[in-house]
Amino acid sequence: MKRNKLVYAILLFLSITLCVQSCQNENSINYKRYYVNGKGLYEKHCQGCHGADGEGLGTLYPPLTDSNYLKLNRNKLAFMIKNGQNEEIRINNIVFQGQMPGNNSLPDIDVAQIIVLVASVKKTPYTMTIKIF
Amino acid sequence: MKKLFYFATALIAFQSCSDTSNTKLPILGNREPVERIVDGKTVIDTVYQTISAFSYLNQDSLPVTDQDFDGKIYVADFFFTSCNTICPIMQRNLLDVYKKFKGNPKVKLLSHSIDVKYDLPSRLKTYASKLGLEGNQWEFVHGSRDSIFNIAAKNYLVSAFEDSSDPQGLVHQGWFILIDTKKQLRGAYDGTKAEQVKQLMEDMEKLLIEEADEEK
Numbered sequence: 344m345k346r347n348k349l350v351y352a353i354l355l356f357l358s359i360t361l362c363v364q365s366c367q368n369e370n371s372i373n374y375k376r377y378y379v380n381g382k383g384l385y386e387k388h389c390q391g392c393h394g395a396d397g398e399g400l401g402t403l404y405p406p407l408t409d410s411n412y413l414k415l416n417r418n419k420l421a422f423m424i425k426n427g428q429n430e431e432i433r434i435n436n437i438v439f440q441g442q443m444p445g446n447n448s449l450p451d452i453d454v455a456q457i458i459v460l461v462a463s464v465k466k467t468p469y470t471m472t473i474k475i476f
Numbered sequence: 477m478k479k480l481f482y483f484a485t486a487l488i489a490f491q492s493c494s495d496t497s498n499t500k501l502p503i504l505g506n507r508e509p510v511e512r513i514v515d516g517k518t519v520i521d522t523v524y525q526t527i528s529a530f531s532y533l534n535q536d537s538l539p540v541t542d543q544d545f546d547g548k549i550y551v552a553d554f555f556f557t558s559c560n561t562i563c564p565i566m567q568r569n570l571l572d573v574y575k576k577f578k579g580n581p582k583v584k585l586l587s588h589s590i591d592v593k594y595d596l597p598s599r600l601k602t603y604a605s606k607l608g609l610e611g612n613q614w615e616f617v618h619g620s621r622d623s624i625f626n627i628a629a630k631n632y633l634v635s636a637f638e639d640s641s642d643p644q645g646l647v648h649q650g651w652f653i654l655i656d657t658k659k660q661l662r663g664a665y666d667g668t669k670a671e672q673v674k675q676l677m678e679d680m681e682k683l684l685i686e687e688a689d690e691e692k
Contacts (some may be wrong), residue, residue: 401573
């Protein structure tokens, strides 16, 4: 009888901790889900140009490592992913001008997930310039 | 038990032997038997498909012909500068090949633009510069519609065509074709797949050794 009580107590404790943990982690689980989905979408729609680690390609396609640019253009990001962009921009102090194609058919949720991934690309300190070779 | 052990070692030894034998790269494409009389006897030679003569303009608006590739091995592909599907991946991978063989006088790269209307030499130059390239070890070429699409289909055996139902109007395959000094096809690799591009680089090393042996 005593042993049964102990088992119940342990079970209760476990279920409570599980509950608490799952509540606490809901945000980070959501984040992870966005991140994982975003990665798949990134590989499909963006990686060819911007590279597996967001490193870009020469001065043809800019790296996604300039936190300053991304911060300043945070509100434009979703729009540009959907509609593309072709203006002179400065990324890590290097001038880029090219045609980023739009992704008109991407649902908003996908765009949001891609943005989570872009934000997670390791950023270079602003003063650093990217070496091409 | 002992017997089994000997058998196993023998087997392993045998296999490792056959692995190190240096197999030549195959010769691809169409072939034709041709009869020849040698010392009064008929012998049959196989004649392999080769790349025909060509003449294009490169990124510096200079003529580039098949003769610029004489005595060299080269990798050919078909792309266009504004292509936003497979080309960025292909050219990123070809850049790795370039970096590996940069400065090697026996190796060249040849990217044909299939966007004959817009990819004029000046646009190819901008593209090459943005990739960080100088010089002409890697040629980006502009040619007439017929010359480019014909050489793709008939010589390099790569499918490329204009298609109004495609969003960008042009459809092509992402093959990298390896050509030897006899202008024969020695390999075809999917330029969008990292492991196949790695294989290409290994095969290029192999081919260079074969060519050097034949020169002796």
